[in-house]
Amino acid sequence: MDAYCENLPKIELHAHLNGSLSEKTLEELGCQFNNVEEYQKLNKIFGKTEKTLEDCFELFKIAHNVTNNVESVYHATKCVIQDFSAENVIYLELRTTPRSESTMTKEQYIEAVVRAIIDNKNNIIVKLLLSLDRSHSKEVSEEALDLIIKMKERYPNIIRGVDLCGNPNEGKFCGDLFLKARENGLKLAIHCGEVKNNAEVKDILKIQPDRIGHGTCIHPGYGGSQDIWDLYKKLKIPTECCLTSNVVCGSSESYEKHHVQEWIKNELPFCINTDDKGVFCTSLSQEFEVISRLFNFTKHNLWKISYDTIDYTFCDKMEKDSLRKYLMKWATENTK
Numbered sequence: 516m517d518a519y520c521e522n523l524p525k526i527e528l529h530a531h532l533n534g535s536l537s538e539k540t541l542e543e544l545g546c547q548f549n550n551v552e553e554y555q556k557l558n559k560i561f562g563k564t565e566k567t568l569e570d571c572f573e574l575f576k577i578a579h580n581v582t583n584n585v586e587s588v589y590h591a592t593k594c595v596i597q598d599f600s601a602e603n604v605i606y607l608e609l610r611t612t613p614r615s616e617s618t619m620t621k622e623q624y625i626e627a628v629v630r631a632i633i634d635n636k637n638n639i640i641v642k643l644l645l646s647l648d649r650s651h652s653k654e655v656s657e658e659a660l661d662l663i664i665k666m667k668e669r670y671p672n673i674i675r676g677v678d679l680c681g682n683p684n685e686g687k688f689c690g691d692l693f694l695k696a697r698e699n700g701l702k703l704a705i706h707c708g709e710v711k712n713n714a715e716v717k718d719i720l721k722i723q724p725d726r727i728g729h730g731t732c733i734h735p736g737y738g739g740s741q742d743i744w745d746l747y748k749k750l751k752i753p754t755e756c757c758l759t760s761n762v763v764c765g766s767s768e769s770y771e772k773h774h775v776q777e778w779i780k781n782e783l784p785f786c787i788n789t790d791d792k793g794v795f796c797t798s799l800s801q802e803f804e805v806i807s808r809l810f811n812f813t814k815h816n817l818w819k820i821s822y823d824t825i826d827y828t829f830c831d832k833m834e835k836d837s838l839r840k841y842l843m844k845w846a847t848e849n850t851k
């Protein structure tokens with residue numbers, strides 16, 4: 516099964532650039548050995564306390580310290596694309612928060628990421644989602660959104676959507692920003708219910724994002740409420756599940772108790788993702804192995820997850836059709 520998960524053509528829809536850097540990439544970017552170890556420390560403790568989610572947000576600073584100029588942002592993006600491609604990810608939606616540093620503006624940051632995407636599209640389709648960080652002030656986010664809209668007009672085939680990310684215990688969801696993003700042709704993928712916050716989850720669901728991230732605390736068995744779950748079941752918004760991320764951060768008690776089981780039981784749309792494969796020391800193949808073990812999935816079940824995920828991507832119809840064709844052909848050649 517492990518080889519099958521590795522070989523299966525996969526679709527990754529929830530990967531944060533600076534959380535996805537491998538040990539090798541961090542070293543190439545000049546990261547010290549002890550900082551690389553620190554970046555990966557959560558996976559080693561795997562002990563989950565309430566504090567680990569908070570710890571996690573500290574770790575991104577390690578990557579941010581070495582992706583602080585256009586060359587390093589370009590290199591980081593290139594390496595992450597190549598790493599995903601090497602494990603047979605055929606379609607990747609990478610997300611990142613535009614960041615300014617003393618040597619680059621947010622616009623130059625986005626340009627560097629886009630350039631790396633354009634230069635590294637062998638055997639893989641890559642789209643970009645730009646993130647707003649919930650811990651930033653509304654003014655900062657408004658300005659960032661205007662830039663995102665401008666850049667989307669410059670690169671309409673690459674920049675496809677907006678994400679809301681950042682420490683879920685900080686800041687808040689500003690619905691009007693996302694409505695504006697949508698009016699300007701951007702798709703919405705919003706981190707939703709990573710921690711219990713029923714009022715916010717309701718506000719997010721009400722604007723009907725195209726996808727939600729995690730969805731941990733929506734079901735009543737996981738801190739949500741019955742009316743929120745009923746609303747979710749009616750809307751059937753595809754949920755980006757990131758099992759290892761949730762277990763390592765402690766937002767899920769264990770793989771066995773992960774909320775994805777409610778999606779499976781109720782036949783609700785979900786996809787499997789890595790979130791931050793560098794920080795959590797995972798890969799998309801590994802996430803497929805986890806889910807296959809948990810639910811005794813057959814090869815066909817796993818293939819179907821990959822195939823259904825095409826529906827939830829933010830690419831054009833023609834690209835979706837070509838992905839479907841590719842997976843169909845792969846199935847006929849690999850299912851004996």
Ligand SMILES: CNc1ncnc2c1ncn2[C@@H]1O[C@H](COP(=O)(O)O)[C@@H](O)[C@H]1O
Nearest residue numbers: 531532533534575610611612680681682791
């Ligand atoms: C663990 N669950 C999560 N929940 C919410 N936001 C997360 C996250 N994991 C990562 N990020 C967001 O992604 C940024 C790093 O990548 P970029 O600098 O944008 O490429 C983090 O700073 C955080 O805002």
Ligand SMILES: [Zn+2]
Nearest residue numbers: 531680728790
């Ligand atoms: Zn995330």
